[in-house]
Amino acid sequence: PQAAPSRLETVAGLPDGVPAAARRPEPALPKPHGWPFAEAFSRTSGTERVGGGASYWSDFLYDDHGAATVPQPVGTVANLAPTDGSYTYPAGPAAMDGADVFRNAVGLDADASYWRVDWNTLEDPSVPVAVWGLDTDGSTSTGVREWPAGAGVRSPGLDRALVVSSRGAWLVDARTGARRDVSAGLTVDRSARSFVVRVPRTVLPVSGTWRVRLVAGLANAAGDGMAPAAGGALPGGTAVYNVSYRSVRQEPQQYKHGTVSNVGGTSAAVRATDLGNYWMEDHQAEALAAGDVGAFALDLRWSALRTPTVSPEPLVTGYSNRWLVSRVDLGQGVIADTGSGQATGDLRPNYLGRVQPYAVYVPTTYRPGTPTPLTWMLHSLGVNHNQYGALDPQQVQQTCEDRRSICATTLGRGPDMWYFDEAEVDFWEVWNRVAHAFTLDPERTVMSGYSMGGYASYKLGLAYPDLFAKSMPLAGPPTCGVRVVGAVRAPAGSGRCTDDGDTLPLVRNAHDLQYVLADGAVDELVPVASVLQQVQQFDTLGYRYHFELYPAEGHLDYAAQDAFASPTSQLGRTVRAKAPATVDYTWYPDLTRADLGIGPTGAYWVRDLAARASAPGVLAHVVAHSAALPDHVLTVHKAQHLETPGDPSPAMVTDQTWQRGGLRPQSPTLTLGLTDVRSLSVDGARAGLASAPRIALTVTSDGPSTVLLRGMRPGAVVVEGGRSHTVGSTGTLTLSVS
Secondary structure: OEOOOOOOOOOOOOOOOOOHHHOOOOOOOOOOOOOOOOOOOOOEOOEEEEEOOEEEEEOOOOOOOOOOOOOOOOOOOOOOOOOOOOOEOOOOOOOOOOOOEEEEEEEEOOOEEEEEEEEOOOOOOOOEEEEEEEEOOOOOOOOEEEOOOOOOOEEEEEOEEEEEEOOEEEEEEOOOOOEEEOHHHEEEEOOOOEEEEEEEOOOOOOOOEEEEEEEEEEEOOOOOOEOOOOEOOOOOOOOOOEEOOOOOOOOOOEOOOOOOOOOOOOOHHHHHHHHEOOOOOHHHHHHHHHOEOOOOOEEEEHHHHOOOOOOOOOOOOEEEEEEEEOOEOOOOOEOOOOOOOOOOOOOOOOEOOOEEEEEEEEOOOOOOOOOEOEEEEEOOOOOOOOHHHHHOHHHHHHHHHOOOOEEEEEOOOOOOOOOOOHHHHHHHHHHHHHHHHOOEOOOOOEEEEEOHHHHHHHHHHHHOHHHOOEEEEEOOOOEOEEEEEOOEEEEOOOOHHHHHOEOHHHHHHHHHOEEEEEEEOOOOOOOHHHHHHHHHHHHHHOOOEEEEEEOOOOOHHHHHOOOOHHHHOOOOOOOOOOOOOEEEEEEOHHHOEOOOOEOOOEEOOEEEEEEOOOOOOOOEEEEEEEOOOOOEEEEEEEEEEEEOOOOOOOEEEEEEEEEEEEEOOOOOEEEEEEEOEEEEEEEOOOOOOOOOOEEEEEEEEOOOEEEEEEOOOOOOEEEEOOEEEEOOOOOOEEEEEO
């Protein structure tokens, strides 16, 4: 299920031609009852906004894994993106995410303070409990260190605590343990997934600056404290699953562990994983292992809340995680990946929540208002949105900072959806939100990714070739799963991967989209024969490409060495093609999902494509040529050399390029060749035909088709099949052909 379709918006940073999923406005989250202030949360996890009566904090998503207690916990979802914390949840309504704090806020009016927690998952409000730790005088020399309510953590200067569950709220004197019931002010809003407590100022006087902390866990039977962790905790260890007020700088993309390490070993992959903060919870996990949450606090200056306007959205440069509200409603919580121990996973959504995280890198040179390129770095099978920050920080530096490009990586609803259906929607929704948040240059978008993300560089790049300036599959399988050669392939799963997952027939779409490919000759997961067959198709078609083949590289070690300087140097600042004279486009009609707003929209000046047959595996094809557009004579050149010492090792490099010659004669002539095409439209302006008084049209089709010419000169004459047709006053003409 999904939210009802809505109007489509125009976003300045999006290229024309994106599907509906990229243009559907973001839905608003429900405002919780009992909260009298605005909804002004930052979109960057680990940051605050303040003013208008409240302090607003955004926490990290899916970071509720508790303390680091065992070496490298086995992931039940993303097996190559291990958590550092090792806590698990009981079966049932905790939904593997039951104590995950999404956002929290503190508000103040003339009569009371307000304490709000928003949960990422709240199937059953009795599952979580939140405990606020309050240092009311800002002094570490007063108060106590040990937290009440069974939290099992400590921090300096604790004066009071506020315990909040769905069954009540209690204000606790940390020194004496005395409790005061403030449940009269509690509001539990299941729709907003929020707990809000109103505490009168006569009960809790506020002034000056407080140091505020917040932890969350599973509620005990009475709801007045924490139950022990359901699994993964050491005897006597903390019951806390999630700690808020961890800043974006405290949870960096690579967290260098102090006393606790989540893995051990000597291989490149293991060393990188040891530092990789895949879920932005490594500092939290280490702190909880030590039982000390003192590092995570907000200095709450009560007077600052009274500022009439809310502070601006923080501009965080470098690496961070952001969140979006999705139009796709899949339910709540997390579903274990039943195929996590296999090579391909289960190919279904695992992270169901209406709020989804994604990673961004904003270069330090970014200035709002200055159009900035966007580079996609899509994640591999079994990993998540923080793959490149965690595993390949040098690649991030070279791709994003050095090229002055914003970069983005989606979670894709899970580790193994191969960017189909809901995972593709996530891609378009992230693009929409990034375009709203930053000033993007829609002419310079680059697609890239490793392994499964490399497959997406084929799948999405070839399905939407006019949206991208370049595409770079790194160790990318040309099919969804494994292809040895030709029809010898092992799809990652049934359905989409089996029927609509082979990109070889789509390579012809890349006439005006340059590809950069890099692969290992001894890749154990992507047979080199399949890559060579893909390259051969570029060769046969005479298309431009840059191909680096590393004889000594496999798959996993190649990823972990973080050495992609050579292919990355090919990305440059190329602009996308917008109006080529020839549009040669093939697509899988079965991948069109009107309910999700995805599916090919056409390419360049050929739009609104619809097929007659849309069965799984069926391909439709259009070749359109406008002789009115500039069309250079092209000479193909091919060169090869050995790159030594190479990065990370020597490579055989092949470049196929074009030399542009003279222009072919131009005339107001349009030719269409259609295979399994029920209908299409031609943008006359972009096809160079808008001012022509007379147009010669030739259509060859394997069945009945409807052709809509739009953006034409009113009164212009179109001659097709010996018949003359006159363009109407709106500049459109509809023709039925067979």
